[in-house]
Amino acid sequence: MLRVDWTRHTSLKISGDICYGASDISVADTFREEALEVRRQLAVRHYDAVFCSPLSRARNLCEACGFGDRAVIDSRVAERNFGDFEGLRWEEIDELTRKSPELLDEYGDLLPPNGESVGELLARVSDFVTDLRCGGYHRVLVFCHGGVINSARSLEGLLRREQLFIDVPLYGSVTSLEYADLDEREVIYW
Numbered sequence: 434m435l436r437v438d439w440t441r442h443t444s445l446k447i448s449g450d451i452c453y454g455a456s457d458i459s460v461a462d463t464f465r466e467e468a469l470e471v472r473r474q475l476a477v478r479h480y481d482a483v484f485c486s487p488l489s490r491a492r493n494l495c496e497a498c499g500f501g502d503r504a505v506i507d508s509r510v511a512e513r514n515f516g517d518f519e520g521l522r523w524e525e526i527d528e529l530t531r532k533s534p535e536l537l538d539e540y541g542d543l544l545p546p547n548g549e550s551v552g553e554l555l556a557r558v559s560d561f562v563t564d565l566r567c568g569g570y571h572r573v574l575v576f577c578h579g580g581v582i583n584s585a586r587s588l589e590g591l592l593r594r595e596q597l598f599i600d601v602p603l604y605g606s607v608t609s610l611e612y613a614d615l616d617e618r619e620v621i622y623w
Contacts, residue, residue: 516548
């Protein structure tokens with residue numbers, strides 16, 4: 434059995450009505466206090482492996498929690514890339530999609546120009562989880578983002594696709610998921 438502790442980065446210096454996704458945003462002034470609390474939560478656990486998003490908000494937390502020297506940087510756990518929508522207000526994006534319905538897929542999800550679809554996000558998180566399940570790990574720590582954590586939850590049937598960017602885990606929270614081990618012969622390659 435594999436247990437993964439998906440850990441979301443701490444609060445950011447950006448307004449909540451801005452789409453930031455894969456943009457490298459600075460952490461809030463409360464970072465030290467928030468990171469200390471996350472570190473306390475993680476200190477009682479032993480990990481076979483530690484992975485981290487390449488974005489600085491996740492790397493900063495990883496380092497503050499004492500795992501910087503162990504962490505493997507993996508772009509599959511970076512936040513969704515919203516392409517040309519990065520930095521826009523969500524109300525601007527809503528207006529754009531009303532005027533241009535081709536910016537939405539068959540599920541009603543954004544198809545940001547020069548960005549990534551929800552399907553692509555789910556596929557890369559699925560690929561990451563499959564590699565972990567084949568890796569012989571028992572407990573893994575991942576420093577990442579709300580969209581990635583919810584993708585992992587959705588892939589396990591714990592969250593509906595339309596909730597991926599609505600019911601996002603709190604900053605600095607740890608979401609633990611358990612996975613059955615996979616034998617490499619069971620993996621389907623596309």
